[in-house]
Amino acid sequence: MAHAQEIQLQITGVPELESGDKGGDSRDGPGPEPPTRRLARGRGVRWWALVAVDMLMLLAGGTVATLLSRLYYNSGGNSKWMATLTQSGGAPLLVIPLLLTPPTPSEEERRRPAPSKLAAVYLGIGVLIGIDNLMYAYALQYLPVSTFSLVAATQLAFNAVTSRLINAQRFTPLIANSVVVLTFAAALLGVGASSDGTSSGGGAPAPPRGRYAAGFVLTLAASAVFALILSLYELAFERVVRARTPRWVLRTQMHTNLVASAVAVAGLLASGEWRTVPGEMAAFRDGPARYVLTLAGAAVSWQAALAGQVRLVARVSSLFANATGAVQLPLVPVFAVVLFGDRMTGVKAVAMLMAVWGFLSYVYQHYLDGRRAAAAGKDGAECAVCAARAASEIDILQKI
Numbered sequence: 001m002a003h004a005q006e007i008q009l010q011i012t013g014v015p016e017l018e019s020g021d022k023g024g025d026s027r028d029g030p031g032p033e034p035p036t037r038r039l040a041r042g043r044g045v046r047w048w049a050l051v052a053v054d055m056l057m058l059l060a061g062g063t064v065a066t067l068l069s070r071l072y073y074n075s076g077g078n079s080k081w082m083a084t085l086t087q088s089g090g091a092p093l094l095v096i097p098l099l100l101t102p103p104t105p106s107e108e109e110r111r112r113p114a115p116s117k118l119a120a121v122y123l124g125i126g127v128l129i130g131i132d133n134l135m136y137a138y139a140l141q142y143l144p145v146s147t148f149s150l151v152a153a154t155q156l157a158f159n160a161v162t163s164r165l166i167n168a169q170r171f172t173p174l175i176a177n178s179v180v181v182l183t184f185a186a187a188l189l190g191v192g193a194s195s196d197g198t199s200s201g202g203g204a205p206a207p208p209r210g211r212y213a214a215g216f217v218l219t220l221a222a223s224a225v226f227a228l229i230l231s232l233y234e235l236a237f238e239r240v241v242r243a244r245t246p247r248w249v250l251r252t253q254m255h256t257n258l259v260a261s262a263v264a265v266a267g268l269l270a271s272g273e274w275r276t277v278p279g280e281m282a283a284f285r286d287g288p289a290r291y292v293l294t295l296a297g298a299a300v301s302w303q304a305a306l307a308g309q310v311r312l313v314a315r316v317s318s319l320f321a322n323a324t325g326a327v328q329l330p331l332v333p334v335f336a337v338v339l340f341g342d343r344m345t346g347v348k349a350v351a352m353l354m355a356v357w358g359f360l361s362y363v364y365q366h367y368l369d370g371r372r373a374a375a376a377g378k379d380g381a382e383c384a385v386c387a388a389r390a391a392s393e394i395d396i397l398q399k400i
């Protein structure tokens, strides 16, 4: 019984999680909503539709951003710090959706996180994003598309570790299957590419051998750091921000990316690369206007992708957000077939099918979690992981 009381305390102690899409649930009352009522709120068709929109943003935005970043290099761009800045530089644009998203009075006014804690979160995650973006910028230039996908797929395995350690992610056979199949899908793509011979994209010169090793190590490091970033976002929503409303998610994304942009601007100035920008622009393959459009398009796409991904972290989990991102890895080479003239191979098609299968395995787990919660009359909270966690804790309580 002591054990039951301990679990009860844990359930009550789950921080309040809100989505802003309340489906008519009034939250204007004074105190925090009891966990049981929170669990009773719907996670139905609307929830899945919102998740689908976030996934689409991540997949479309991420694919376009990666291809535009590669186009930048293929068309004569060479500044790593400029490519780094592009990944976070669209952050000020987030002011627009932030202004267009109405605040939900109860959550906005009641529980503002301590400014010092928020600043620490923004600074810490922002600097990590800046470092990750620099490594990603090198990796995108130094490795062919397919090899890049192969190494970047380790991100999911790294995230499996960080989400277990930092976010207490529950592992089920379906989730483990998803992580393994998605990793294999991207790995297959990378291995298959060695016999493909068309993996650099756009007829760009193959990277020198020394750069290959550097690209490999940097992609691996970036994958580990990005996995950590996603887990830290999830931790921040749960422990510091203590809200998952659209406005708080946008704010967190914007501030962390502004910090990352400051890191990139500092790097651009300190390295002296800023002096090469005018020459690079003038010599760009299709002229200065294309240079600006390529980088601006990449900046917007990176933020659109990140918006989808951070919302998925808030709505579902960091591992789910990462699994969705992994689906993009086999997508990029397929688009490279169309845009850069890479060859379409059977291996690429199989890798894509495996990626879709692995991802569906993950989605199915969430579907089962939802059904389990609904069957118990406790259809989940907006944070699916919290709902599943709380539902299983309630299961345990009922058994005791």
Ligand SMILES: Nc1nc2[nH]cnc2c(=O)[nH]1
Pocket (backbone or CB within 6 Å): 087, 132, 133, 136, 155, 222, 223, 225, 226, 325
């Ligand atoms: N390492 C890494 N950096 C990113 N920046 C934006 N997306 C990603 C990603 O998937 N991995």
